[in-house]
Amino acid sequence: MSLSSVLKDLEELTSNAKQTQDDLLDEILRVNANTKYLLPFLHGNPDKELFKKNVPIVTYEDARPYIERVADGEPSDVISGEPITSFFLSSGTTGGKQKIFPVNNKFFEKIVFIDALRTSIISKHINCVEQGKAMSFLNTRPLSTTSSGLLVAPLMTSFIVSSYFKKYWSSTRFTSPDEVILCVDNKQSMYCHLLCGLVRREEVVSLVATFASGVVQAITFLESNWKELCNNIRSGYISEWITDLGCKDSVSIILGGPNPHLADLIEQECSQKSWEGIITRLWPNIKFIQSTLTGQMSQYIPILEFYSNKLPLISPSYSSSETLFGVNVNPLCKPQDVSYTFMPNMSYFEFIPVDEGNNGEIIDLVNVKLGCFYETLVTNGFGLYRYRMGDILQVTGFYNSAPQFRFVRRKNIVLSVHVEATTEEDLFKALKHATLVLESSGLMLMGFTSYSDISTDPGHYVLYWELKAKHCNGIFKLDNEVMVECCCVMEESLNSLYREIRSKDGSIGALEVRVVQQGTFDSLMEYFISKGASTTQYKTPLSVNSPQVLAILEDRVLARFFSDKSSPL
Incomplete structure (x- = not known):
């Protein structure tokens, strides 16, 4: 696909958003009206108005019995008029448990289209991107199957092992060979990605990971392993602990023999006291970092x-295991200001207004209003019909007739110990103010999660923080005054109900920050991966309550700090 043809598609689709949505729903109903799921509601009639009147709004728990019937071997027509060929596995770190979503190759075709679209948009704004390589941190996880033999894997793993990856995502676009991307050992894959990226440093024009946390993990991994990487480059031999033969053979070719000059150069940069600007120092021709930076990933900006x-x-772009939503047509905007233009050919989208006066009205894609907040419903044709995503979005504008949305938060309540309800948005607002205090003291927040501790009386909020000094590596001293101020600033930034209860009737105890050892959140990720989560799709949970997860965190606590506010908040 040429740049001009893809951008032409963008203009045509967004200019004809209503017609595209209507045509897509027509097609979905024509193909799926006689499925066992839709038949009781539509009686075989693929009528749009009948669909909107009769088909219920559902959550995953509503759809799960039908999805599991197909996974267990019943025909696809339980939920889909076309064959279901595999299932995407969600990470399980957002909602607490993994889910499976039915798909077929049409989903991969949509991935290819969205990738071509976002690549063309970036190329329009940044020159010469196509002439270099991306250093990616893609990898796969071990494959599994349903009892009926259908593949079950995270979205990116499913795509990477499909024919679409080799056809459209040739390794010529990446610094790493396919063998490294296909490696299921996270540590070996990460090491080899970095080794290839360092050897090919002059060719790197972008750094790519699914989530911003993946980029941070790569840099912290480099901090721990740069000496060994330099030794490999200096000697021309890869470390013996790289036992994956695909990685070993393909990366050895890229190493191409001893290169002491390059090893010295990398050593000189990595041995400096501060790692400020390390990415541009090691990769001098890099032009941008590409990763999801919205929602909970905004903490890594x-x-x-x-x-x-x-x-x-x-x-x-904005995507999930359920569907692909849209793209960022203004890629050079500040990451805090990102909005996504919904692409009307991805799924049929409906919206529930999020306000106290909502009378149950469901709104089509082109009828949303500027500034208003909505929860998205998705009908994708693979077995999800009027499915509640749980994401809260705000309309920020329109690109032609297609609306643009800012991701606000997940619908779920993150923390509560009394009658208050602290949302994801509340939590990030409070963290943003606290990190300003940290930054003024030369510290960075590298990772966090939270916990509603009701074992105390009164219950209170606990934040687990992993910190790092900006201008020195290794051990640093925590300033009690700074940390207590962080606790106080967070409390002052939480919603009015929290502040009222906290200051007046004593039903909420003082907010607590527990600082954990460096590497704690890597251990947390390893735990979730051992339970089936995908490295590529992993997101640190915003809040935790699992005894096993809490034990990992508690075992690594270095210090505890409490808000000392006694006056009204």
Whole structure:
């Protein structure tokens, strides 16, 4: 696909959003009206108005019995008029448990289209991107199957092992060979990605990971392993602990023999006291970092700006295991200002207004209103019909007739110990204010999660923080005054109900920050991966309550700090 043809598709689709949505729903109903799921509601009639009147709004728990019937071997027509060929496995770190979603190759075709679209948009804004390589941190996880033999894997793993990956995502676009991307051992894959990226440093024009946390993990991994990587480059031999034969053979070719000059150069940069700007120092021709930076990933923006000398941070698209939503048509905007233009050919989208006066009205894609907040419903034709995503979005504008949305938060309540309800948006607002205090003291927040501790009386909020000093590596001293101020600033930034209860009737105890050892959140990720989560799709949970997860965190606590506010908040 040429740049001009893809951008022409963007204009045509967004200019004809209503017609495209209507045509897509017509097609979905024509193909699926006689499925066992839709038959009781539509009686075989593929009428749009009948669909909107009779088909119920559902959550995953409503759809799960039908999905599991197909997974267990019943025909696809339980939920889909076309064959279901595999299932995507969600990470399980957002909602607490893994889910499976039915798909077929049409989903992969949509991935290819969205990738071509976001690549063309970036190329329009940044020159010469196509002439270099991306250093990616893609990898796969071990494959599994349903009892009926259908593949079950995370979205990116499913795509990477499909024919679409080799056809459209040739390794010529990446610094790493396919064998490294296909490696199921996270540590070996990460090491080899970095080794290839360092050897091919002059060719790197972008750094790519699914989520911003993946970029941060790569840099912290480099901090722990740069000496060994330099030894490999200096000697021309890969470390013996790389036992994956695909990795070993393909990366050895890229190493191409001893290169002491390059090893010395990398050693000189990595041995400096501060790692500020390390990305641009090691990869001098890099133009941008591409990763999801919205929602809970926004916490990593200051860290990436520190490591990259404020390179453009591009959040290119909005997607999930359920559907692909849209693209960022203004890739060079500030990462805090990202909005996504919904593509009307991806799924049929409906919206539930999020306000106290909502009378149950469901709104079509082109009828949403500027500034208003909505929860998205998805009908994708693979077995999800009027499915509640749980994402809260705000309309920020329109690109032609297609609306643009800012991701606000997940619908779920993150923390509560009394009658208050603290949302994801509340939590990030409070963290943003607290991190300003940290930054003024030369510290960075590398990772966090939270916990509603009701074992105390009164119950209170606990934040687990992993911190790092900006201008020195290794051990640093925590300033009690700074940390207590962080606790106080967070409390002052939470919603009015929390502040009222906390200051007046004593039903909520003082907010607590527990600082954990460096590497704690890597251990947390390893735990979730051992339970089936995908490395590529992993997101640190915003809140935890599992005894096993809490034990990992508690075992690594270095210090505890409490808000000392006694006056009204």
